[in-house]
Amino acid sequence: MASPESAFDLAQLCELADVTPRTVRYYIQQGLLPSPGTRGPMARYDQSHVDRIRLIKRLQREHLPLAEIRQQLEALDGAGVQRALDAPPKPQSAALAYLRSVLPLPLPEATRAITARSAEPTRGAHGDQQAPGSAAHTPIIPHRSQWDRIPLAPDVELHIRRPLSREQNRLVDRLIEAARQIFQEIKP
Numbered sequence: 001m002a003s004p005e006s007a008f009d010l011a012q013l014c015e016l017a018d019v020t021p022r023t024v025r026y027y028i029q030q031g032l033l034p035s036p037g038t039r040g041p042m043a044r045y046d047q048s049h050v051d052r053i054r055l056i057k058r059l060q061r062e063h064l065p066l067a068e069i070r071q072q073l074e075a076l077d078g079a080g081v082q083r084a085l086d087a088p089p090k091p092q093s094a095a096l097a098y099l100r101s102v103l104p105l106p107l108p109e110a111t112r113a114i115t116a117r118s119a120e121p122t123r124g125a126h127g128d129q130q131a132p133g134s135a136a137h138t139p140i141i142p143h144r145s146q147w148d149r150i151p152l153a154p155d156v157e158l159h160i161r162r163p164l165s166r167e168q169n170r171l172v173d174r175l176i177e178a179a180r181q182i183f184q185e186i187k188p
Helices: 010-017 021-029 047-061 066-074 078-086 094-102 108-118 166-186
Strands: 146-153 156-162
Touching (some): 010 021, 010 047, 021 047, 146 166
Antiparallel strands (some): 146 156
16 A cells, blocks of 8 residues: 555545545445545555546536546546646536526436537538538437335335326326235235
């Protein structure tokens, strides 16, 4: 691991990287940060842990999901992490900057897809090439959705992503009513 003079305990690591102990444990659990090798108060971290946390935080500011950050970190050794930290941040496209200013929640996959599409020319209705950003090349912005959790019985619940159409809502209501009746019939 590291020499004793460059080893940090959890509190020191958190102070250097400006994170909480809970965040460090979460990053280790998610495979974003290597385990220190030992557990408890004897666990020691080194400068590579600090650098990786700083890179994670930078990539999060770029609105990358943790799964993508994990993939990028898996491909990097200590020198690669340092090169990534030394590199200037990626510039945002005007379209991406606008979307991030309008949408309250980051939508990394959608914004990347929109940005990639907006840079490519497209074909119009008659096969003629359209310039990026033209009316015929309007990107589709995904609608917002939320998940509803509907308890049907103890330890059984239904998860529904909304919004739904009027017909789908009607069918879901029938499904919920039927499921609840079935579970009531089963009760001893």
